[in-house]
Amino acid sequence: MSTLTLMLDVETPGVSADPHFRPDDRILEVAVILVDEELTELGRFETLVEPRRHDMARIATTPVVYEMHRKSGLLAELVSGRGHLPSMEDAENGILAVIDEHAGPDSTICLGGSGVARYDHPIIETQMPRLAARLAYWEQDVSSARRHYMQVTGQPLVPPLPTKAHRAMLDIEDDLRHMRALRDIYRAAQLTTSDPVARVLTATRLAEAFHSHDSFITADGVELVTTDTAEVVRSLLHGSSPLDVAAGFMDVVEQLAAQVAAQKGTTVPDVLDGIRRQALSIRA
DSSP, rough: OOEEEEEEEEEHHHHHTOTOTTTTTTTEEEEEEEEEOOOOOOEEEEEOOOOOHHHHHHHHHOOOHHHHHHHHHHHHHHHHHHHHOHHHHHHHHHHHHHHHHHHHTTTTTEEEEESSSIIHHHHHHHHHHHHHHEEEEEEEEEEHHHHHHHHHHHSSSSSSOSSSSSSHHHHHHHHHHHHHHHHHHHHTOOOOOOHHHHHHHHHHHHHHHHOOOOEETTTSSEEEEEEEHHHHHHHHTTTOHHHHHHHHHHHHHHHHHHHHHHHOOHHHHHHHHOOOHHHHHHHH
């Protein structure tokens, strides 16, 4: 059974940051990108939705919303197309058609995007009940992960765009960019192989590359490694997770320490303690 993610964003007469937002805030624009478990795009759909009179009045009387939709161009499109835009049912049918085309009968469809748990999912449940019935109860909310990454590292997860588009399709394309970056981080932290031989071979080859590298010391005492060696190291690391590399070096250290201990008639802990003492003496 596959799990597909329906990346979704809506534009409404309100804003998601409003603590008093209403799930019946009319969807004025909706966009989706359906992706598989590898975050590969399967299909997409976007449309404007015919606004009601009081939706337009609410935009006009809410300065922050008016300015946001004016700058994005959404307001002009709503005004010029008013009276001829798709209905809410048309929009829902378009999204369901994307799901029906690519999802199997046993597929799980979860909602993905930024703020979808608090904002978009309740709106979908209220205004697109047939779509809501197809969705899992849980979401892939990238905004929480993105903020947590910034809090922990002090750096953005991916280079930020100059400004937020506040258009549905552009915003979920940016959300998908963040989700793919998170996927790469999670995979880098995964121990991808349980083969100790493969780990040891990678570690020894890396050790050989560093041992035989060409380098020189600058006037500031900084050691610079030649480009060729850096390329060799990058090629060796390609496809290997950090945990695999670390595990490989641990295997090598264990074997070397055991060999030294056997030659000196001592124990592995004594060998490691000797290395530790030598390092501390250099620091002193």
